[in-house]
Amino acid sequence: MSGVSSAPTARGGVEAVLHARELYRFYRAGPEEVLALRGVSLVVPAGQMVVVTGPSGSGKSTLLACLAGLDEPDGGQVHLAGELLSHRPEGERTLLRRRYVGVLRQSGNLVGHLSVLDNVRLVQSLRGRGARSFPAADVLAQVGLTARGRALPQELSGGELARAGLAVALAADPVVLLADEPTGELDQITERRVLELLQAAAGRGVAVVVASHSPDVARAGDRVLRLTDGRWDGDGRR
Numbered sequence: 001m002s003g004v005s006s007a008p009t010a011r012g013g014v015e016a017v018l019h020a021r022e023l024y025r026f027y028r029a030g031p032e033e034v035l036a037l038r039g040v041s042l043v044v045p046a047g048q049m050v051v052v053t054g055p056s057g058s059g060k061s062t063l064l065a066c067l068a069g070l071d072e073p074d075g076g077q078v079h080l081a082g083e084l085l086s087h088r089p090e091g092e093r094t095l096l097r098r099r100y101v102g103v104l105r106q107s108g109n110l111v112g113h114l115s116v117l118d119n120v121r122l123v124q125s126l127r128g129r130g131a132r133s134f135p136a137a138d139v140l141a142q143v144g145l146t147a148r149g150r151a152l153p154q155e156l157s158g159g160e161l162a163r164a165g166l167a168v169a170l171a172a173d174p175v176v177l178l179a180d181e182p183t184g185e186l187d188q189i190t191e192r193r194v195l196e197l198l199q200a201a202a203g204r205g206v207a208v209v210v211a212s213h214s215p216d217v218a219r220a221g222d223r224v225l226r227l228t229d230g231r232w233d234g235d236g237r238r
Helices: 060-068 090-100 116-127 136-142 158-170 188-203 215-220
Strands: 016-029 032-045 049-053 075-080 101-104 176-180 207-211 223-228 231-237
Touching: 016 060, 016 207, 032 060, 032 075, 032 207, 032 231, 049 060, 049 188, 049 215, 060 101, 060 176, 060 207, 090 101, 090 116, 101 158, 116 136, 116 158, 136 158, 158 176, 158 188, 176 188, 188 207, 188 215
Parallel strands: 049 207, 049 223, 101 176, 176 207
Antiparallel strands: 016 032, 016 075, 223 231
């Protein structure tokens, strides 16, 4: 696959698993031009959990979509594990995403007619032969859903759905995990459980980026960044 480059480094000389440089994204709504991202850069090393906060419409979801290769920036570049993701054919971006990225959405992570276990197996099969991944049953054990592996998504509670979505995101042993409002509709106890699982993923060396309005999610991050009108408003570091 073309487009390989040397991996950028984060502050302190640590290798950056995820590196976004000067991302711009705009949309047209009739005669209006909406600037969703205005020169956003981000470097995330392995094992760090970054929380992106900001009001609705600030560009959080657009940023995550560009980082995952689900959307193309109009300017700037995204590198995953040293490989260029941006400005490549959609098929190449899809292969890179399957190889390196787990995506956790607030909803829609699961295929409705498949069991939780089969959803995990599906993601692992899409990663391709030779890819390292945990046994599907072990993935469910990580998120506490061993007993619900045969259940269909519509048979799960809200908290179980959130953990099943995280199991799917982690199924192919990603190096980057991107989560968009993963706890937005959860009670406080379930939110805490999901946060513990995200922190555990970072503890295993995954680079985690979470977009959220929740103060509890922000407190769980190693770094907290705020987007306002498509630009960084500040850079917090613990």
